[in-house]
Amino acid sequence: MIILLSKKMGFCLGVKKSIELANKTIKNKNTMIYMYGPIIHNPRIIKDYQKKGVKIINDFSKIPDGSTVITRAHGISPARCMEAKNRKINLIDTTCPNVKKLQKIATYLYEKQYFIIIYGDKNHPEISSVMEMVNHHALIVNQTAEIIDINQKKKIGIISQTTKNMHDFKKMASFLVDKTKELRIFNTICPATMERQESVYDLSKNVDVMVIIGGKNSANTSRLAEICKNQGVKTYHVEEKNQLKRDWFSKNDRVGIGSGASTPDYLTKEIIQQLKEWYL
Amino acid sequence: MIILLSKKMGFCLGVKKSIELANKTIKNKNTMIYMYGPIIHNPRIIKDYQKKGVKIINDFSKIPDGSTVITRAHGISPARCMEAKNRKINLIDTTCPNVKKLQKIATYLYEKQYFIIIYGDKNHPEISSVMEMVNHHALIVNQTAEIIDINQKKKIGIISQTTKNMHDFKKMASFLVDKTKELRIFNTICPATMERQESVYDLSKNVDVMVIIGGKNSANTSRLAEICKNQGVKTYHVEEKNQLKRDWFSKNDRVGIGSGASTPDYLTKEIIQQLKEWYL
Secondary structure, three states: OEEEEOOOOOOOHHHHHHHHHHHHHHHHOOOOEEEEOOOOOOHHHHHHHHHOOOEEEOOOOOOOOOOEEEOOOOOOOHHHHHHHHHOOOEEEOOOOHHHHHHHHHHHHHHHOOOEEEEEOOOOOHHHHHHHHHOOOOOEEEOOHHHOOOOOOOOEEEEEEOOOOOHHHHHHHHHHHHHHOOEEEEEOOOOHHHHHHHHHHHHHHOOOOEEEEEOOOOOHHHHHHHHHHHHOOOEEEEEOOHHHOOHHHOOOOOEEEEEEOOOOOHHHHHHHHHHHHHHHO | OEEEEOOOOOOOHHHHHHHHHHHHHHHHOOOOEEEEOOOOOOHHHHHHHHHOOOEEEOOOOOOOOOOEEEOOOOOOOHHHHHHHHHOOOEEEOOOOHHHHHHHHHHHHHHHOOOEEEEEOOOOOHHHHHHHHHOOOOOEEEOOHHHOOOOOOOOEEEEEEOOOOOHHHHHHHHHHHHHHOOEEEEEOOOOHHHHHHHHHHHHHHOOOOEEEEEOOOOOHHHHHHHHHHHHOOOEEEEEOOHHHOOHHHOOOOOEEEEEEOOOOOHHHHHHHHHHHHHHHO
16 A cells, blocks of 8 residues: 655644644633634544533523633634623634635625625634624625526625635636626635645545545535545545544555645544554 | 528627717818727728728827827827827817726726736737826736736736627636735626627527628627637638628528627628628
8 A cells, every 4th residue: 555645734824823822721721711612623623622621612601701712713703702892701812814814805895895705605604704794795605506696796706715615716706707897806715725625636636545634524624525526536534543444445555645724633643554554 | 591690790889989979070070080090990981981081190290280180999098198188189089988998997907006917919909008008017918828927916907808708808817816815807898799709609509601790900800700710610701792702602501690899780781682692
């Protein structure tokens, strides 16, 4: 077996910073620390935080005034920030800088009265926070075919969830050019996402099997698996080594390994170790 | 022979207005009338104006102060307007409203410090006037492959000559999405151009031969012929009936007829008449 690693993989700068800030907060506090939803979409990381006594919450109603709450890297809505302020909650904002940029651009387009199209997942927390910022005046789509009822829009602004697929974003842009007088496209797909997508795309051309490591709930990781599958390569998306199955592989396989921006390196190392034990 | 007409063909509103204004000017004046370049790209129309005593000029240096000069539908540069003002030349501005819009958008993008890409023909007078307006700070391209050296441009604005091909404009837009942080696309291809392109595209699917009528120097007409050729249909681009050859056709042909936005209807009628005389 030959194991080949994707050129770009694992934590991006934004996730690294979020995790660092969360760890520092936990280290310096003796009181209970809350986390407003999972800081990143990786079950193992969250389990580890819970073991350290961090409590994951979905709203602020049941925690005492003045509590310390770590927000998620995917952003937090202005309404929640206001609620926290009123309750004197100490928010540790770990929002990724790229998500902040996206929020800022969305607000700008809203103020300038563009018809806003967001390429993203309706239920993703990143998109929920953006939607609150534009007062829910935006069309969220996951593919070009969902762009309907846009006749007579003089100016359209299109933005993307930071972890979406560049190929499809380009297709949407092209589709929209003759549907409006002005089309303003902000490339809000984060560079780390693009790099990871390009890397697994290249790697998947040269292997028999691809293993993509990361949370099943992680948008950016799921996209990597999707890209490999679309290339026609046998692809497995796993979160941890115990999900790996020996009979997925055979002795002479070339195996490609990729991981998402929210996947800690130790999970990848464990999986490589397992493959080596079986086949090398 | 069956002769089928393209759904949209002949003079667009802009050309109609330019010609009306020129005719009115000529009718009401007893002095010499000058024309600054051909008002539209149709040799027969220009010949007819010359027969009426209109003199085509390429610069203002040899005409007397205070002369009356009809400008072309493709626009005139600010420098020439200034020169005319200083020389007390009475400019009859027949610039097409869509070209005026394009000039305005180009100026706006220049002021807002966008890196400007113009999809257009370097030597077309419409593009020359736009280039003067942006102080020659723009990259003019005719196809996506010519878009080079655009690294590190944070914001790019792209506009098109009003008579260009929408299909290629969309391709350029898609290509640029991941080359910059912000891409601003103004759809400056005029609606009449788009309609004529779509009409000949549809028609060319259902005929054996296409005849496109209009000036060889007309950008929008040439594009129509190009579109039909790209569809794999035998296509002839002619200016007048005397350029038509009998052996291009055969008795059982379905013949499609299209014409550009600068082609007067009487030229089309003459050509249809010729075909009828030969084959019906």
